[in-house]
Structure formats: structure tokens, C-alpha cells
Amino acid sequence: xxxxxxxxxxxxxxxxxxxxVALVMPSxxxxxxxxxxxxxxxxxxxxxxxxxTQAQLQADIAAFLFQQPAVxxxxxxxxxxxxxxxxxxxxxxxxQPLALFATHPPRKDIFLxxxxxxxxxxxxxxxxxxxxxxxxxxxxxxxxxxxxSLQERAGGNPMLARRVLDEERLGLEETxxxxxxxxxxxxLLIAGLLVLSAIRFIGRGLHQTDLYxxxxxxAVAVGIVRLLLASLPRKSNHLGK
Amino acid sequence: xxxxxxSLFALTVTAFALETADWKVLAVAAIASQLPDxxxxxxxxGRVLLPLARWLENRFPxxxxxxxxxxxxxxxxxxxxxxxxxxxxxxxxxxxxxCGWFGDVxxxxxxxxxxxxxxxxxxxxANPRLRLATGSRAEFVVCGALLLAFFWSLHLNTNGGLLRxxxxxxxxxxxxxxxxxxxxxxxxxxxxxxxxxxxxARLVKEDVEVLEVEGERLLVRDARGQRFWAGHTQSCPNCxxxxxxVQARLGAPVVIETRELHWQEExxxxxxxxxxxxxxxxxxxxxxxxxxxTVFLSGELTLRDADGLRLPxxxxxxxxxxxxxxxxxxxxxRTLRLRAATPADIAPLHRYFGSGHLVVRIIRGGNP
Numbered sequence: 001x002x003x004x005x006x007x008x009x010x011x012x013x014x015x016x017x018x019x020x021v022a023l024v025m026p027s028x029x030x031x032x033x034x035x036x037x038x039x040x041x042x043x044x045x046x047x048x049x050x051x052x053t054q055a056q057l058q059a060d061i062a063a064f065l066f067q068q069p070a071v072x073x074x075x076x077x078x079x080x081x082x083x084x085x086x087x088x089x090x091x092x093x094x095x096q097p098l099a100l101f102a103t104h105p106p107r108k109d110i111f112l113x114x115x116x117x118x119x120x121x122x123x124x125x126x127x128x129x130x131x132x133x134x135x136x137x138x139x140x141x142x143x144x145x146x147x148x149s150l151q152e153r154a155g156g157n158p159m160l161a162r163r164v165l166d167e168e169r170l171g172l173e174e175t176x177x178x179x180x181x182x183x184x185x186x187x188l189l190i191a192g193l194l195v196l197s198a199i200r201f202i203g204r205g206l207h208q209t210d211l212y213x214x215x216x217x218x219a220v221a222v223g224i225v226r227l228l229l230a231s232l233p234r235k236s237n238h239l240g241k
Numbered sequence: 242x243x244x245x246x247x248s249l250f251a252l253t254v255t256a257f258a259l260e261t262a263d264w265k266v267l268a269v270a271a272i273a274s275q276l277p278d279x280x281x282x283x284x285x286x287g288r289v290l291l292p293l294a295r296w297l298e299n300r301f302p303x304x305x306x307x308x309x310x311x312x313x314x315x316x317x318x319x320x321x322x323x324x325x326x327x328x329x330x331x332x333x334x335x336x337x338x339x340c341g342w343f344g345d346v347x348x349x350x351x352x353x354x355x356x357x358x359x360x361x362x363x364x365x366x367a368n369p370r371l372r373l374a375t376g377s378r379a380e381f382v383v384c385g386a387l388l389l390a391f392f393w394s395l396h397l398n399t400n401g402g403l404l405r406x407x408x409x410x411x412x413x414x415x416x417x418x419x420x421x422x423x424x425x426x427x428x429x430x431x432x433x434x435x436x437x438x439x440x441x442a443r444l445v446k447e448d449v450e451v452l453e454v455e456g457e458r459l460l461v462r463d464a465r466g467q468r469f470w471a472g473h474t475q476s477c478p479n480c481x482x483x484x485x486x487v488q489a490r491l492g493a494p495v496v497i498e499t500r501e502l503h504w505q506e507e508x509x510x511x512x513x514x515x516x517x518x519x520x521x522x523x524x525x526x527x528x529x530x531x532x533x534x535t536v537f538l539s540g541e542l543t544l545r546d547a548d549g550l551r552l553p554x555x556x557x558x559x560x561x562x563x564x565x566x567x568x569x570x571x572x573x574x575r576t577l578r579l580r581a582a583t584p585a586d587i588a589p590l591h592r593y594f595g596s597g598h599l600v601v602r603i604i605r606g607g608n609p
Contacts, residue, residue, distance in 0.1 A: 151302035176369035184367040209415040235368040
């Protein structure tokens with residue numbers, strides 16, 4: 001289950017329990033506030049039929065929530081602008097129930113003040129089941145071997161699992177996976193190679209000049225490899241080449 | 242990563258790590274490198290072990306359970322009985338399997354090396370743009386480089402290994418000393434030597450046999466049978482030959498036998514004559530049906546009535562028989578010290594009486 005799926009499920013469950021819910025995804029600040037107001041049933045126009053300003057909407061929503069309990073659910077909350085985060089923080093201080101669903105949220109303001117629930121990557125079996133279902137939906141006939149191969153590009157992320165299937169359906173070239181479950185093995189490799197430097201000391205201890213010299217050369221070689229690896233371009237935050 | 246890249250990676254690493262050119266050991270490594278890909282039926286190993294591949298690919302994503310440290314440990318344990326048959330074969334199996342999945346660390350998708358503790362993918366380097374795409378042009382370049390490295394490792398291993406080749410490249414007495422220490426009980430040690438005679442400053446460039454090693458100096462014998470201490474004159478002021486370059490190689494196989502001789506108040510001819518004819522030649526075998534032998538004598542002789550004894554000495558070459566101390570005027574006793582002396586060297590002493598303690602090294606085989 002991904003965060004968006006969780007947000008929708010929570011909203012659905014609350015609605016079924018007759019709790020007033022607003023589930024929005026951030027767009028522009030005004031539009032976001034407008035979405036919340038609309039879902040809560042707050043009037044968004046004045047007596048002249050003119051749409052309220054963002055500040056007026058925020059004030060009206062706050063007044064509405066003061067009178068009538070409702071839950072605010074915000075998906076993709078990592079995209080919330082500072083102005084809305086500050087407003088939500090004020091609502092939270094008043095005891096407003098709200099839940100933010102975010103990918104890698106920043107370690108600051110409202111995100112620090114809310115209890116945190118981290119979604120673990122889905123298990124292999126769950127991702128496989130999701131991919132099978134998505135493949136069936138798209139009438140894609142995929143062998144277990146092909147699914148196993150596609151699954152390695154999804155990691156434990158259900159959104160990526162569906163995207164990988166879309167890419168397969170469209171016959172697109174395989175790209176580097178976009179999931180975030182990586183371990184950079186470069187330090188391990190360097191550490192492993194550095195062990196070779198010990199040969200130098202073994203040679204010295206055993207008074208073996210050849211071993212000592214070879215160990216010295218290897219130590220220099222490892223140093224060069226280390227420098228070269230350190231000078232490689234860093235991983236980009238942008239997609240594609 | 243392609244099957245051939247996996248094989249070449251495993252072959253190269255195994256050849257270097259085990260210092261082997263044994264085709265059986267290398268074949269095991271190459272085959273083992275295909276095994277991690279048994280988790281997909283589209284791979285070579287998957288097609289061979291189809292039921293296992295089907296079972297795995299129904300349950301796990303590619304490059305997880307079989308591409309892990311845990312799986313390598315399991316293979317090492319399961320194959321443990323192989324160690325009773327051959328440790329190198331077992332090592333090649335484990336190394337080959339490990340290399341099989343470790344190579345994928347350099348691909349775009351990486352491997353779940355720490356599965357099941359973590360499903361995170363181990364990758365090198367972190368930047369995916371610098372990692373290999375299966376079947377890409379970059380992979381073929383890597384394949385070519387691995388092929389060259391593999392042939393280089395074979396060349397090194399068939400010539401005594403990396404250290405030996407390194408010593409050949411350095412061409413210094415220390416390398417010869419290392420080879421002598423390792424192989425002189427099984428092989429004649431020959432060397433190509435370039436240097437300068439200390440006394441005459443004559444340039445020397447010839448093949449010699451290494452007879453003994455003391456620290457970093459070598460006792461060598463040239464084709465004319467002349468012996469020299471050879472080394473760097475900075476560290477060996479008594480050397481006859483200042484070495485510029487020396488490269489050792491293995492000669493013919495030899496069998497070395499060592500005996501000790503002690504005697505009191507006997508004629509040297511009587512003592513030695515029981516061993517070989519005293520015609521001044523290097524000794525023939527003492528027993529029948531044995532190949533010719535080269536004999537070297539080391540030790541000390543105390544000879545009576547030897548005040549008239551005159552031994553040839555040379556400043557330009559090694560003296561295998563040397564007089565130690567001053568002769569006793571009253572008893573006319575002389576003490577001689579022998580080192581790597583041949584029977585020919587002690588021929589002038591045969592008629593003298595005295596005592597002695599000699600270590601006799603009999604070398605059978607090799608080229609005298």
C-alpha cells in the first residue's frame with residue numbers, strides 16, 4: 001500500500017463513519033485552500049458572487065472547523081508551500097485533526113509536530129500480486145520470469161510497480177530504477193581493496209622486500225582508484241540521462 | 242550482465258586469487274558464476290535447472306535470494322565435502338558463485354546482496370548513469386578488459402605467479418633469494434646476471450647457477466665452473482660481482498641428499514675415497530643405478546703436517562677452501578674451512594691426515 005492509497009482508504013473509512021473529511025493534493029496555494037473549502041462545504045464566494053481571496057478562505061475554513069469537527073487529509077504534503085504549512089500549523093495548535101501524506105518530508109515545522117508513521121517498502125509477494133493484478137487489468141501476458149525481472153526495477157514501491165508495467169506495455173527501453181532502496185557499495189569496495197595494503201606490512205614483518213614493494217605499489221594503486229571513484233560525477237536528482 | 246561477462250569476471254578473479262592456471266579449477270569457477278542467475282528461467286542456469294528456476298522466479302524478484310552473501314555462504318557450506326576432494330575446486334566454486342552475483346553490483350539494478358536482512362540493492366558506483374546496462378557497448382568493453390586481465394593472469398600463473406613475475410621485473414638479488422628459498426630443494430636455480438666484476442671492472446652478462454644464498458648475496462657458478470659472491474656492493478663489500486640486474490628461473494628438477502661426515506686422525510683419501518673415486522672429478526654416484534650427482538662440501542678440516550700446504554687463492558672469485566687462523570709452528574696443524582667446495586677443490590688435500598666434520602650435499606638431477 002502506497003501513501004496515496006492509504007490517504008484514500010483513510011478518507012473512505014472516515015466518511016463511512018460519518019466524519020467530515022477533506023482530502024486534497026497541493027496545487028497552487030489558492031487552489032489548495034479552495035479545494036479544502038469546497039470539500040468541507042465552506043462558501044467560497046462573497047455576497048457579490050465574487051470568489052474569496054486565499055486569506056479570506058483560510059479564515060473561513062478555520063472558523064468552519066472551529067464550529068464543526070472535520071479531518072484534513074493532505075496527500076503529497078511535501079509539496080505544500082510555506083504559507084499553507086504555517087496555516088496548518090496554526091490549525092494544529094488549535095487541536096485540528098489532520099494527516100499529511102508525504103514522500104521524504106522536510107525535517108521542519110509542521111512535519112516535526114505531527115506523529116510520524118513510516119510506510120515500509122511493500123513485501124515482494126505484495127508487489128508481485130499488485131503487478132499481476134495490474135498486468136491483468138492491462139491484459140498484459142507476462143511470464144513469472146518477466147515479472148521477476150520487472151519487479152527488481154520497482155523495489156517495494158507500488159507506484160513504480162505500476163509504472164514499470166506501463167513501460168513494458170509501451171515497449172519502452174529499460175531505464176535505471178527510480179526506487180530509493182540503494183546501498184552504495186563504493187566504500188565497501190575501497191575498504192576491501194585497502195586490505196591489500198596490509199601486504200606491505202606483512203612484507204616488512206617477514207623481511208620480504210618483494211612483498212613489501214608489491215604491497216606499496218598496491219597501496220598506491222588503491223589510493224588512485226579511491227581518488228578516481230571520489231571524482232566521479234554524483235548521482236543526479238533529475239530523471240533521465 | 243551477460244553470461245560471458247560473469248564467466249570472465251569469475252575466471253579472472255579466481256585465477257588471480259588462487260594463483261592457478263588449472264583448467265579444471267577455472268572451469269568450476271566459470272560454471273559457478275552462472276548459478277546465481279538460476280532465479281530466472283531465461284538465463285543459461287535457469288534453462289538447465291528449469292524446475293528450480295520456475296520455483297524461484299514465482300517467489301522472488303530477479304537478483305535477490307540467489308544474489309546474496311547468504312546464498313554464497315550456503316553454497317560454501319553445501320559444497321564443504323568438496324574440500325576433501327580438492328580445496329582449490331571448492332574455493333573456485335565459492336569464488337565463482339560470489340563473482341557471479343557481485344558483477345551485477347556494477348549494473349543499473351544492482352543486487353539485493355544483504356537479502357533477506359535488507360532488500361536494498363547494493364550498487365557501485367552510486368550514480369546509475371555510470372553503471373552498466375546489460376548488453377550495452379560499455380559491457381563489451383568491460384568484457385574485453387576482463388579477457389585481457391584473464392590472459393595476463395594465466396601468463397603470470399604459468400610463470401610462477403604474481404610475486405615471481407614481479408621479482409623478474411625488479412631483477413634484483415632479493416627476488417632470486419626468495420625463489421631460492423622456495424624452490425632450491427626441488428629445482429636447480431638458474432639466473433641471468435648482468436653486472437661488473439669488482440676487481441677488474443669487466444662487464445659480465447651471462448647465465449649462472451645459484452649455489453647458495455646468504456642474506457642478499459648469491460653464491461653463483463658460471464659456465465666455466467668459476468664461483469663468485471654476487472650482490473650489491475653497497476650492502477656486500479666482499480662480493481666479487483656487483484649485480485645490476487639478475488633474473489632467476491627454475492632449472493631442471495633435482496633431488497638433494499645431505500649427509501654428515503665426522504672422522505678423527507685418518508687420511509682424507511680414506512674417508513672421502515669410500516664415497517667416490519679420488520680422481521679430482523665431481524663425484525659419481527655411490528650406489529648403482531642412480532643419475533650423476535653434483536657434490537658440495539662444507540665444514541672444517543684440521544690437517545696435521547700441513548705446513549707445506551699451498552692452496553690457490555683468488556681475489557677475483559670465491560675461494561671454496563680457506564685456511565683459518567695461523568698454522569701451529571710446533572704441531573704443523575692447519576685448519577681449513579670449506580664452503581660449497583667440490584671434490585675437485587679438495588683433491589690437493591687427499592694425502593693429509595687429520596680430523597674433520599663435513600656436511601656433504603649431493604644433488605642428483607639438474608645440469609652439472
